[in-house]
C-alpha cells in the first residue's frame with residue numbers, strides 16, 4: 001500500500017493536504033494528491049492530511065478518516081470558558097485517603113498521548129506508582145537524598161530550604177508527595193531530541209484533564225530532581241536503560257475545593 005491513497009471521486013483538489021503536510025511531501029499537479037515513493041520516509045505520521053481533508057478523500061497507510069474522532073464545533077470552548085478552564089487549574093496538595101481506580105488513571109494517559117511532541121515522535125512513557133505505600137517509600141527516599149545534600153552541599157541545601165522539608169517529614173507532614181495515593185512518572189529515551197519538553201507537555205495535558213475526572217494533582221519537582229541524582233531512588237524506579245525521568249505528577253482525589261483563582265504577575269512581553 002502506498003503512503004496515501006486518495007479517492008478520486010471524493011477529492012476536490014483543494015490542496016489543503018498539500019499545504020498542511022508538515023514535511024511538505026504531498027504534491028498536487030493536475031491530478032489528485034500523491035507522494036513520491038522516495039519522499040515517504042519523511043512522513044512523520046501526524047495524520048494532518050487525513051484530518052484536514054473536508055471530503056474524507058485521503059487515507060494514510062496508518063490512518064483512515066473513519067478512525068478519527070470528528071471535530072465537534074459545539075464542544076469547543078468559548079474564550080471565556082477556555083480562560084476559566086485554564087485559570088482554574090490548581091496544584092493540589094491535600095488528597096482524600098482514597099485510591100483512584102486504574103480505569104480512571106488509564107484515561108489520563110489515553111488523553112496525554114494527544115499532547116504535541118517534537119516531530120510527532122511520541123516518546124513519552126509512563127511509570128505509575130499505584131500503591132500508596134510505594135509513594136511513601138519514594139517520599140522517604142527523596143528525604144534521604146535531601147539529608148545527603150544537607151551534609152555534602154550545605155549551601156545548595158540551604159538555598160533549596162531542604163532543612164524545613166526534612167523537619168516537616170520528621171513531624172509527619174509529607175512535603176514531597178503530599179500523601180498523594182499515586183504518582184505518574186513521565187520518562188523517555190534520552191536519545192530523542194526533546195524528551196524533557198515532550199514529557200513536560202504530556203504532564204501538562206494530564207494535569208489539565210484531572211479535574212474533569214474529579215481528580216487533582218501536583219508536580220512532584222523534588223521527586224523528579226531526586227530521580228536524577230539519588231541512586232537508591234533510581235534503583236527503586238528501575239526505569240529501562242537509556243531512559244530518564246523527566247517529570248512527576250502526584251494524583252488523587254482533592255480533599256478541598258478552591259473558590260477563587262489567584263492572580264499572577266503581569267507577563268513580561270517584549271513587542272518588536
Ligand SMILES: Cc1cc2nc3c(=O)[nH]c(=O)nc-3n(C[C@H](O)[C@H](O)[C@H](O)COP(=O)(O)O)c2cc1C
Pocket residue numbers: 089090091092093175176218219220221222223
Ligand atoms: C516543574 C514544577 C515542579 C513543581 N514541584 C513541586 C513540588 O515538588 N511540590 C509542590 O508542592 N509543588 C510543586 N510545584 C507546583 C508549583 O509550586 C505551583 O505550580 C505554583 O506554586 C503555582 O500554583 P498553581 O499550580 O496552583 O497555579 C511544581 C510545579 C512545577 C511546574
